[in-house]
Amino acid sequence: MSSSEVTCEAPSLKPLEDALAELLASVAPLDRRELRQIHDTQDCILAEDIHSNIDVPGFDNSAMDGYALHIGSEHAEAGENFRLVGQAFAGQSHHGAVAPGECIRIMTGAEVPSDCNAVVMQEQCSVDGDTIHVQNSVKLGNNIRLRGNDIAEGDSVLKQGQRLNPAKLGVLASLGIAEVQVFKPLTVALFASGDELRAPDEPLDPGCIYESNRFVVQGMLQRLGMKVMNLGIIKDDPAALEEAFLKAAATADAIVCSGGVSVGDADHTKDVLAKVGQVEMWKLAIKPGKPFAFGRVQGIPFFGLPGNPSSAAITFHQLALPCLCKLNGELTPHSLSLQLAAPQAIRKRSGRTDFQRGVLTYDNNGQLQLEVFNQQSSGMLSTLAAANCYIKIERERGDVTAGEDIEVIPFDRWMI
Numbered sequence: 001m002s003s004s005e006v007t008c009e010a011p012s013l014k015p016l017e018d019a020l021a022e023l024l025a026s027v028a029p030l031d032r033r034e035l036r037q038i039h040d041t042q043d044c045i046l047a048e049d050i051h052s053n054i055d056v057p058g059f060d061n062s063a064m065d066g067y068a069l070h071i072g073s074e075h076a077e078a079g080e081n082f083r084l085v086g087q088a089f090a091g092q093s094h095h096g097a098v099a100p101g102e103c104i105r106i107m108t109g110a111e112v113p114s115d116c117n118a119v120v121m122q123e124q125c126s127v128d129g130d131t132i133h134v135q136n137s138v139k140l141g142n143n144i145r146l147r148g149n150d151i152a153e154g155d156s157v158l159k160q161g162q163r164l165n166p167a168k169l170g171v172l173a174s175l176g177i178a179e180v181q182v183f184k185p186l187t188v189a190l191f192a193s194g195d196e197l198r199a200p201d202e203p204l205d206p207g208c209i210y211e212s213n214r215f216v217v218q219g220m221l222q223r224l225g226m227k228v229m230n231l232g233i234i235k236d237d238p239a240a241l242e243e244a245f246l247k248a249a250a251t252a253d254a255i256v257c258s259g260g261v262s263v264g265d266a267d268h269t270k271d272v273l274a275k276v277g278q279v280e281m282w283k284l285a286i287k288p289g290k291p292f293a294f295g296r297v298q299g300i301p302f303f304g305l306p307g308n309p310s311s312a313a314i315t316f317h318q319l320a321l322p323c324l325c326k327l328n329g330e331l332t333p334h335s336l337s338l339q340l341a342a343p344q345a346i347r348k349r350s351g352r353t354d355f356q357r358g359v360l361t362y363d364n365n366g367q368l369q370l371e372v373f374n375q376q377s378s379g380m381l382s383t384l385a386a387a388n389c390y391i392k393i394e395r396e397r398g399d400v401t402a403g404e405d406i407e408v409i410p411f412d413r414w415m416i
Ligand SMILES: Nc1nc2c(c(=O)[nH]1)N[C@H]1C(S)=C(S)[C@@H](COP(=O)(O)OP(=O)(O)OC[C@H]3O[C@@H](n4cnc5c(N)ncnc54)[C@H](O)[C@@H]3O)O[C@H]1N2
Pocket: 007, 008, 009, 192, 193, 194, 196, 197, 209, 210, 211, 212, 213, 214, 258, 259, 260, 261, 262, 263, 264, 267, 288, 289, 290, 291, 305, 306, 307, 308, 309, 311, 378, 379
C-alpha cells in the first residue's frame, strides 16, 4: 500500500458537499408506515399528505364579544342605533331574522347570523334597554371571521415527510383528523470502539478515559425520535467488532460506530467493515472529522465516526443525521445560516471545511455578537457543550482576518 493510501492527507479528501450529496443519494426512505392517534404523534414523520375535508372556521363567526349588526347601508354611522332582537353564544346560534337596523348580542366564536354584516365590540357601544348605540362608524364585515378563511375545504395542509410539532398537531385536530399515517421510527445500532474506553460507572484504569461519544449520539437520536440499540463499548479486536457489526445489521436499520476509523495499528473499524460489508466512503475534507467512513453491512448503512469527541459529534450531526432523517422519510429541513463579520482573526488551514465552535448572543445594544472559541481541538468536548453555533469556513479558505465575512450556523434542536 502506498503512503498516500494510508494517510489522511488533504489531496485525497472528498469535499464535504460531494460527500453529503453522495450519502443522501445512497439511502432511500424505508417507507414503513403505521396508523397512530394524533395525541401519540409528537415529533413523528408524517407518511401522508393531508388535505382538509372541511372549512375552518366552518361558519362565519364573531371575533369579539359585542353586537352583530344588520347595517342597511354602506356602513353604520357613528351614533347610529340598533334594536336588540336576540343573542348568540359560541355553540348556540341565533335562529330567526335580523332586519336592517336590528342587532343581536353575540359572543366571540358564535355564529354570525346570515342577516348580519358586521360585529361591533361591546366597548364601542352603549346600551339603553333594547337599543344599542354604536359610538364609532362601523364598516361592513367588521370583526367577522369568514367561513374557510383559515383553511378551506380541499386545501393542502401538511405534506408527507414533515415532522409533526405542536402547531401541526393542533391543525390536524382542528380538521377533525384523529389518526394519521406516520413512518415507523428507525432503530439505530450504536457502539463505541476502543480498549481505553470505560463507562461512567466503571473504575478508570491507567491510560483509560470515560467514554462519551455514545451519550452524545444517543442524545441526538433520542431527540430525533429514533430507537437506539445501544451495543456498548467494543474492544479494539477485529473479531469483537465483526460480531458487533453483524449483530447490529441483523436488527437495526442503520449502524453508528465511533472510533477506530483512522490509520493507527488499533484502528480496525474500516478493515472489519471491508470484511463483512463494503466501505463506500472514507476521508473527507471536514474539520473536525476527517477520517469519517461510510459503508454497508449486509445492506445496512454504516456510519463510522472518528473517535475524537468533537469529531464524532460534528460528523454525526452534519453527515449521519441527514441520512438517518431521509431513511426515516423526513424531508430535509433547511438550516439557518447567517453571514457575519468575523469578530476576531480566526486561524484556519486550507484544505478542509471547518466547523469551528462559538457562541452567538446579543450585546447590550441588541446587536448580534459572535465569540469564536480559541480552543478548537477535536479532542475537546467542553467547547462544543458551551457552543450554540458553528462558524463554517469554506475548504479553500486560509486564516480569516477580523471583519471578513464568515458563515455562522446556529445549532438546530438536535445539537443544542
Ligand atoms: N497518523 C495519523 N493519525 C491520525 C490521523 C491521521 O490522519 N493520521 N487522523 C487524526 C484524526 S483527524 C482523527 S479525527 C482521529 C480519529 O481517529 P479514530 O477514529 O481512529 O479514533 P480513535 O483513535 O479510536 O480515537 C481518537 C481519540 O478519541 C478518543 N475516543 C475514541 N472513542 C471515544 C469515545 N467513544 N468517547 C470519548 N473519547 C473517545 C480516543 O481515546 C482518542 O483520544 O485520528 C487522528 N489520528
